[in-house]
Amino acid sequence: MMDTGSSDLWVSSGQKARMRFTNTTDIPVNITYDIGSASGVIDFAEFTLGGYHVSSQVFLNINQKVDLPAFTEDNLDGVFGLSFSRLSVANVALQRAWGNDTTLGRTALSNIFAHNSSIPNFITFLLGRLDDPDDIADGVFTIGEYADGYQDVEKAPKLSRFPPQLPVWGTLLDAMHVNGEAHTWKSVVPSLVHSVPNITVPEGKAISVLDCGTTLPLLPSDAVDFIYGKIPGAISLNKTWIVPCSSSVNLTFTLGGQEYPIHPLDLTIISPQTFADGKNRTICMNSYQAGDSNVTLADAMLGMGFLRNVYASFNFGAKAANGTITVEPFIQLLSTVDTDKMQADFIKSRREALAQFPPEATLDQVKAEFASDDDDRDGRDSGSGESLLADGSGSDTSKVLDKINKFGPVVLGLLVGNAVIGLLLCMLAIASAVRAGRAVGPMRTINPSYAPVATKGLDMEDERYRD
Incomplete structure (x- = not known):
């Protein structure tokens, strides 16, 4: 599910067989929502969203969930956080462990913008x-x-x-x-x-x-x-x-x-x-x-x-x-x-x-x-x-x-x-027409075909993506 109220990408540990890991750590993390929490360790894996690809994306490998019934009742496997890196639990934990200069804790959305510099820095929603x-x-x-x-x-x-x-x-x-x-x-x-x-x-x-x-x-x-x-x-x-x-x-x-x-x-x-x-x-x-x-x-x-x-x-x-x-x-x-x-x-x-x-x-x-x-x-x-x-x-x-x-x-x-x-x-839905690396102008449009996902909230840190 997509979550505009948090920044971290996390996946339940039961899905690890479907992931291509690029690095693992023993750094513990806990992410707390308005209701419920999830905990695990920080790992890295390849990440693909539509046509966008990140060769090694940090994520939370979650092995414990508390008061998050959606993940048991609705067969949901994780959260794709869409807020800023400064709000990211993984980013903060990696900076503490590896120094403030590390950029390995950047969010998936931040990496998408960083690797595709022609994409304007906005997201849009149309709710059903x-x-x-x-x-x-x-x-x-x-x-x-x-x-x-x-x-x-x-x-x-x-x-x-x-x-x-x-x-x-x-x-x-x-x-x-x-x-x-x-x-x-x-x-x-x-x-x-x-x-x-x-x-x-x-x-x-x-x-x-x-x-x-x-x-x-x-x-x-x-x-x-x-x-x-x-x-x-x-x-x-x-x-x-x-x-x-x-x-x-x-x-x-x-x-x-x-x-x-x-x-x-x-x-x-x-x-x-x-x-x-x-x-x-x-x-x-x-x-x-x-x-x-x-x-x-x-x-x-x-x-x-x-x-x-x-x-x-x-x-x-x-x-x-x-x-x-x-x-x-x-x-x-x-x-x-x-x-x-x-x-x-x-x-x-x-x-x-x-x-x-x-x-x-x-x-x-x-x-x-x-x-x-x-x-x-x-x-x-x-x-x-x-x-x-x-x-x-x-x-x-x-x-x-x-x-x-x-x-x-x-x-x-x-x-x-x-x-x-x-x-x-x-x-919400991810548009299948998204292509990694394609030039994007201020009025670029898509024809949406839908694969429903969900989101929780929209709380953004006071930080801007670069040009």
Whole structure:
């Protein structure tokens, strides 16, 4: 699987018979993810990706994995890290063992760029949507070139990283509109980040991080309420919104002065539940989550629920031969949503998806479920979470919903599993047209044929590839 949130190439030791080793060491390594870890030793082997070849590439020969179920349940054999060498566990370990001047710890992606100097220093992503019956789950991943039909991303606004001190793909979020009404942002990042001084967020804007490893986007709770509070019949308890499955709103985010609409399919999650009466019913919940306590480096974490709506180019910038920075890192986004067709597509796709689940619970059934005093399934009281009714109903329902919170743990589980879910669902593809050593211009394109792989996140160190 591909992982833009780490830098190392690692392979499970069970695959060593399929590898052509060029060197071995006894240097121990451990790589830790948001959830889970892997450990082993550093080795070297030949590496080939499409038409690109590295004669001796460092990798982590992993013999132990902890809390990484994707590698046992989905027959995945390793990770291809796509971040910078300075974030690489192998690179740091080799510099400690063999000196800071060694370049043997460079990442596979860094070696590809170094051995093919004509390739521009960017990668691109087009993510598939697994919950749309009419959509193919495959996506596109490219190195130094644009997918066929998406070349206009090069004309999109260049989103500078903000704040530049932080080694993440953060940028300023200009605005968020729901049904044409603007949400008022008030950034809280300066009060959360104490290690990075002098962060001044322009008034009315917020810091957002574009991270495809975050399955469910995270926003401030008031922004989440602003979105789902405008859906008739939606109810909220303890920051979990229960939404009529066939209802939606027109949500857009503005970055770099460009508005990006969100497909309604990315606003809610279909979730079958067993109610207290023993009957199975389906509810839909908010996919944009309240992340006030989860996000400390940004106001918003725009994960897959946002990135599925754009073709994204992440440019690492460049350095001259003397090390001078000539191009700062930047992001470019091209909307992939057809606003004229998205509502009809949502209704059709959601109807087909719901046909595969138990009947949808009515609002009265949901209210009755929350009102039940018999909560044997989880044995917990609801606490004192505030309930909101988007349809403007009176306080009686609020009192009912305050009594218990049965569906909250479902969303909590989704949040805890973000890293693993991202590994499984952030489906990309390697284009077979890539050729090693071929001259690449700034507008070079490919015709993608897909071999699905996956990625976890996108956290880049403040380092640029050379020209």
